[in-house]
Amino acid sequence: MSELLLSQIELFNFKSFRGSHIVGPFSDFTAIIGPNGTGKSNLVDAISFALGSKSNELRSNDLGRLVSNDPIPNNIDPNLNACVKLHFRSRNTQFSPNSMVFTRSITKPNNSNVYSVDGSVCSRQQYFDQLTELGFDVKEKFYLLYQNKIDNLITTNSKKLTKTFERLSGSDKYQEEYETLKRNFDKVNESNLIINKQRKSLESSIEFVRSMQSQITKKQEILELYNEVKVKKNLFVLYKNDLKKRTIMEQLVNFNMQHDDEQIFKLKEQQDRINEQCDILCKKLKSKKIDYRTFEQSVIFKCNSLCKAAKEKYNQTEKNLNNAKSNFKDVSKQIEVNKLKIKSLEEVIESFERQLIEAQQRKDEVMKKRHQTITDDHIQEYYRLKKQFEKSNYSKAHTDSEEIIKSNQTKANFIESERFSKKKEIKSLEEKIARNELEIKNESEKLRLLNNDHKDKLDELNREKLTVMKRIEKLDEQIKKCKPLLDELYANKKKKVETKDINYFVDRLQQTYGEDMVIGPFSEIFHVKQEIYEKAFSSIAFSYQNTIIVLLLKTLETIRNSESKESLVSKKFLSLESVIKRFKPHHLPEILIEKHGSDVHFGFLSTKIEINSNRKNLPALKKALEVLFGNIIVCSSRTIAKDIAFNQSYPKFGLNSITLDGTYYKRNGIISANYFAIQRGSSRLNYESEMKKIKQFEAEKLSEEKKFAEISKKVLYINGLNAEHEQLCNLEEECSHYRLAITKLQEELEVLNQRLFEHNTIITKTKSEMELIEKNQKLMFNDFLSRIGNFDTIEDFEDLLLKTVEENQIQIDQIEKNMKEQKLLLNNLNLTSTQLSKQYSSWQDKVAEFQIELVDHDTDMKTNENELEKAEYEKEKITNLIAQLETEFQNKKEELANINVELDFQCKKQIDNQILNENLNFSLDNLKKDRYEILKNVFIIGLILPIVSENVDFGTLFDRLDKDADRLESVQQIVMDNTLINELIIHVDMDDDTQYNRILDSLNSKLKNYEKQLEELLGGDQQEIVRRISTVSDHIKEKNLQLKEVKKNLNEISVQFADIKNKRKETFIEFMEKVRSNLQKYYKEFTGDQFAQSFIYSENEEEPYLGGTNFSCIIPGKKFQAISNLSGGEKFLAALMLLYSCNSGPSPCFFIMDEIDSPLDNGNIKKLIDFIKKNSPKTQFIMVSHKLQLYSSANSLIGVSKRVDPIQL
Structure with missing residues (x-):
């Protein structure tokens, strides 16, 4: 403070x-x-x-x-x-x-x-x-809050925010010393690594030289072992060779080929016999099937048709009979109903006649009574007074007053019901408020208990939220990077479709008008010689990219008249006949060379463009090329291009200019850059694959957002602020709504009371007026009533006498009218009864007729069914015979198949035996050759093998390269002494190739190991080796001294660097923690919601002042978003609280805010x-x-x- x-x-x-x-x-x-x-x-x-x-x-x-x-x-x-x-x-x-x-x-x-x-x-x-x-x-002046300062804080990048925080925290005072010590530390550490590397290199050199001394002696020992293993290997291979030869010779003795030939002959005889039997059965089966089809078509089909026709007739007649019976019943019912109606009407008419007589009698009695007390003069006087009263204002006022009273009474009753409804509704709302307040109290207690239970997992979940948030932001950046490329690929894809459409349209025109008349699309005819001029050419050709070139104007007019408007939409045409040749200078004006030098340009653009060689009408195309590009110079820079096009000192040349990047300068002062990539071939990247890539990113982002939402739910659950807090808020909001509703209902109730009072006042006032009117009426008719007598008021006179007579006459008229209507209905019913009697007789005759027809059709149907049963019996007999023949034929086929299988097996066995015999002979020859080659190689390398045979002259056997049969046989007679390999032979089953190969691999492995050792062993001079050892030892001592000095310096600098690093980090983190704490406090305080959250986190946790600092917040009721995605007001409030929170030191005397409330x-x-x-x-x-x-x-x-x-x- x-x-x-x-x-x-x-x-x-x-x-x-x-x-x-x-x-x-x-x-x-x-x-x-x-x-x-x-x-x-x-x-x-x-x-x-x-x-x-x-x-x-x-x-x-x-x-x-x-x-x-x-x-x-x-x-x-x-x-x-x-x-x-x-x-x-x-x-x-x-x-x-x-x-x-x-x-x-x-x-x-x-x-x-x-x-x-x-x-x-x-x-x-x-x-x-x-x-x-x-x-x-x-x-930093964070106590001066301007709109632009808040906007800058929102849009600033994370690195700038880190620098700001470092200045505010005071950790920047360590920056210069930190960077100096880091440079010194890196430099000394690098020297340490270099010297250490050199020392290790020298140590390895001296070890190498010392090893050379022992290698010279060791080499001879290994060579002797190597030769011994080689002898064992050759003896082992020769022993295996001898075993294989003995085995093959035994197999050759056991072959018997004659038995196989006899078996094959017997099987072929059986095969021929069964084939003959199958042919006989097949002929019988075909004959019976023909008989079956003939019988089925001639007899069965005819019987079925007759049965079907008879059944259809029977069904139709039965249907007609049922309809006739139904109609007959309906007519009978209608006749009965009409009789009841006629009887009822007659009774009603008799009743009306009785009522008419009674009404007439009552009328006569009233008239008789009237003549006793009231004369016609009295009645005339009554009507005169009545007219006089009606002409006065009293009658009209009386009628109006009655209507007013009735209307106001109705409104008053309605208002009273409304008042009762409102009071009932108020009472219901008050009960709801009481229930909600009780529930709020219970839920608040539950919420407090939840908050005390779960606090351990909160930090871990918040860290996980931050990680997921960073991944979401990273995926957002990847999607933003991919979208421009996707738009470009989509444009290319769309352009390829347009080009394909143009090419298809041109092919159709060429088929119709000929290739001489329709030359083709612009992009397929002209192209640049070198890629360097592609942008310059594309900039000029932008407006011609989908233009179709035709030869004559007449052809162009024909195309436009004959083709449909839809097919010509977005199509452009260029007629070579309409092109006028322009001026093209054959050399650069000397004034340009004098001003800019000889290297100002790359020449005229038309010389850099080629026409496809397979095109016809080359002269006309060249003419078009000169018109379009002939006066354009390609320049090396924009300055020169601008000077050539816009300089008024030499307008006579009429030149335009263009640069290599596609900027086009026209002599009329217009500059354009319409570079586009002309599609020639497929796109470098695939639109679908990029789209798939973006969808993958979006799917990952959606997955991460779901994960973030799940984590957020967990956090809210742990804090006990999920459903409980939302329910509390809803209940409190409900209570406030109920209170507002009660207030509103009470206001409406006051209005209703006021209206009710007004209506009651009107009713009271109107009743007073009516009493006055009735008093005046009584005065007017008082003399008349006194002369008549027996009536207190004029209303009694009207009700008891006059109205009674009128009502009786009305009743008599109504009875007469009703009686006439009933008599008319009775006549109509009599006519209907006559018609129904006729229909009754007609339907009765039809029922009898249909019953006779039904009996006839039933007889025909039974006859046809008997014929069909006989035919089906004959058909079944033929079917059984065919099935028997087929079974017999199938058995023969199975027997023949078994013989064929056996015959194939015997033939294959014979062929396999022949092949095996040949293979055994071939294998025997190969084994003999292998033995010869082994002994020959042993002789050549000078290896001595132990043999039992005497007087063997190896020099005579292997003095020539060729090996004849005698030499091969002589080599086979040599018997080897296998004493050296007895241990190997005893413990190995030589018939098992796996064991043999394992021993052989072991011997080969030993040989390779010895060969490798021999290759690694080096020879050399013993004295030279001693001298080299002494020199290297001196170098090692020197490097050890240097290394000791460097390590001492490195330790000193490491201590200083670690100290300054910790000071800088602690200062920065201490400030960040204060800002984070202030921000959390002030943001919750500002929003008025204890569940609002704000975040400040460093990208580099180890050294936060080297990375960026990010800032965002969670608006109550919304999910986490980057600050850039918040609304304008939300961004502003978050940034304002951050600026306010940055005053972590002594609080300034004041804060100034200059129109920051606008958003x-x-x-x-x-x-x-x-x-x-x-x-x-x-x-x-x-x-x-x-x-x-x-x-x-x-x-x-x-x-x-x-x-x-x-x-x-």
């Missing part, structure tokens, strides 16, 4: 504040208001200027522009240009004398700064030190006001605002307005 407050500001000639001004006093929460352009922001700039801001931070290029242009009064220091003083007072006493005054002035003639504190001039550094003690960070809605402005009100006892807030809701909540207002005279506050 700051002990000082800004009390007032003194300004002199600062910006728009001309002359001397005093602004204040300032309270805990002061709002500066006023129209646009009156100088509110200049007042904020004045405070910033006094707090050490530079001129470029005050919307000005230099200090001189901060000074007003008005002349200085005589009583002011003439060297003073402008001045701002900040007066601070103690927070505890409002009217205490000023505690401190900070003054910054701009003086002439050099617009230099003068600083003073409490009237004493001081240096700039002393001034800033005093401000720092009050909590004002003169570098906020009313709800967020209310939150901002609550936040300021809560923190204003600790820190002073000064805000420039145009919003009534905000400045109306301030403790004090300062208004700024602009007048004709100098600005007044």
Whole structure:
């Protein structure tokens, strides 16, 4: 909490504040208001200027522009240009004398700064030190909150945010020493590695030289062992060779080929006999099948047809009979119903006749009674008085009053029911509120218990959330990188489809009009010779890329008239006949060469373009090429190209120019760059594969988002803030809704009471009027009633006599009318009964007729069914015979198949035996040759094998390269002495190739091992080896001394580097933890939600000041998002809280906010006001605002307005 407050500001000639001004006093929460352009922001700039801001931070290029242009009064220091003083007072006493005054002035003639504190001039550094003690960070100035500062914080990259935090934390003071020590450490470490590597190299050299001494002796020993193993191997192979020869010779003796031939002959005889039997059975079977088909077609089909026809006739007749019976029953029922109706009508008519007689009698009695008391004169007088009363206003008023009473009474009853409904609804809502409050109390207790249970897993889940969030951001970046490439591939794909469509259209035109007339599409005819000119050519050819070239104008007109409009959409044509040859210079103008040199260009563009050699009409195409590209020069730079096209000093050449990157300069002053890649062949990348790649990224992103959502749910569950907190919020919100509804219902109830009172008043008033009217009516008819007698009121007269007579007459008329209608209905029913009697007789005759037909059809159907049964019996007999023949034929086929299998087996066996015999002889010959080759190789290399045979002359046997039969046989007679390999032979089954190969592989492995050892062993001079050992030992001692010195230096630097690294890291992390804690606290406080979360995390956990720093938050009720994806208001609030939280040291005396509330809605402005009100006892807030809701909540207002005279506050 700051002990000082800004009390007032003194300004002199600062910006728009001309002359001397005093602004204040300032309270805990002061709002500066006023129209646009009156100088509110200049007042904020004045405070910033006094707090050490530079001129470029005050919307000005230099200090001189901060000074007003008005002349200085005589009583002011003439060297003073402008001045701002900040007066601070103690927070505890409002009217205490000023505690401190900070003054910054701009003086002439050099617009230099003068600083003073409490009237004493001081240096700039002393001034800033005093401000720092009050909590004002003169570098970052987070206590000055502008809209652009908040926007910059939102859009800044993570590296810049890290640098800002490092300056705020003070860890940057270790940066220079850290980097110096790191460079020294790397340098010494590199020297250490080099010397260590050299020492190891020397040690390996001396070991190598020493090993050479023992290798010379060892080589002879290994060579003797090698020869011994080689002898054993050859003896072992020869022994195996002899065994194989003996085995093959035994197999050759046991072969018997004659027995196989006899077996094959017998099987062939059986095969021929069974084939003959099968042929006989096949002929019988075919004959019976023909008989079966003939019988089925002639007899069975005929019987089936007759049966089907008879059955259809029977069914149709049966159907007609049922219909006739049904109609007969319906007519009978209708006749019975008509009889009942006629009887009923006759009774009704008799009843009406009786009622008519009774009504007439009542009428006569009333008329008789009337003639006794009332004369016709009385009746005429009554009607005269009645007309007179009706003409008066009393009658009309009486009728209106009755209607008013009735209407108001109805409304009053409706309102009363509404009032009862509203009261009932209010009572129901109050009960719901009571239930919800009880449930809120229970759920709050449950929520508190949940919060106390689960805290261990929360940190781990939050770390996992951060990891998943980073992966989501990484996948977002990959998708953003892939999308431009995908758009390009889609464009190429679309262009390929268009090109394919053009080519198909051109092929059709060429088939119709000939290839001489329709030459083809532009992109298929012209192409550049070298790739370097591709962009230049494409820029000019952009408008011709889908153009179809034709020879004659007449052909073009025919195409446009004959082809449909749909097929010509988006198609362009160029007629070579319409092309006019332009001027093309044959050499560059000398003026260009003089001005730019001979290397200014690459020549005319038309010389860099080729026409496909297989095209016809080459002269016309060349003409078109010169027209399109003949006056365009390809230049080496844009400057030269611009000079050639736009220079008016030589317009006679009429040249355009283009650069190699495709920028086209026309002589009329137009510049264009329409480079496009002409499609020639398939695209380098595949659109589908890229689309698949993006879908894969999106699927991974969706998976990560699901994982993030699951983790978030777990976190909410652990905190006990998932369903419980949501339920609490819903219940509280429900209660508030119910209370609002009750208030609204009570208001409506008041309105209903008022309306009910109004209607009751109207009813009371109208009844009084009716009583007056009835009184007047009584006075009018009083004399008439006294003369008649027996009637108290005129209404009794009307009801008892006149109305009774009229009602009787109406009743008589109604009875007569009803009686006529019933008699008419009776006549109609009699006519209907006559018609139904006729229909009854007709349907009765038809039923009898259909019954006779049904009997006849039933007889025919039974006869045909008997015939069909006989035919089916004959058919079954033929079928059984065919099945018997087929079974017999199948058995013979199976027997023949078995013989064929046996015959094939015997033939294959015979062939296999022949092949085996040949193979055995061939294998025997190979074994003999192998024995010869083994002994020959042994003789050549000088290896001595132990043999039993005597007088063997190896020199005679192997003196020539060829080997004849005698030599081969002589070699086979040599018997070897196998004493050396007895141990191998005893323990090995020689018939088992696996064991044999295992022993042989073991011998070969030993030989290879000895060969490898012999190759590795080196020979050399013994004295030279001793000398080399001595030299290398001296070098090793020297390197050991150097290494010891380097390690000593490395240890010293490592200690210093680790110390400075830890200091820098601890300082930075300590500041980050304070900011993180403040941000979490202030963000929850600002949003008013304890479950709102904010994050600040470093990309490099080991050394956070070297990596980026990321910032985001979780808005209550929303999932985690990067800050760039939040809405404008959400971004602003998060950044504002971060700026406020960065003041981790001594809190500054005040915070200034210059129109930062513009992106906020009313709800967020209310939150901002609550936040300021809560923190204003600790820190002073000064805000420039145009919003009534905000400045109306301030403790004090300062208004700024602009007048004709100098600005007044």
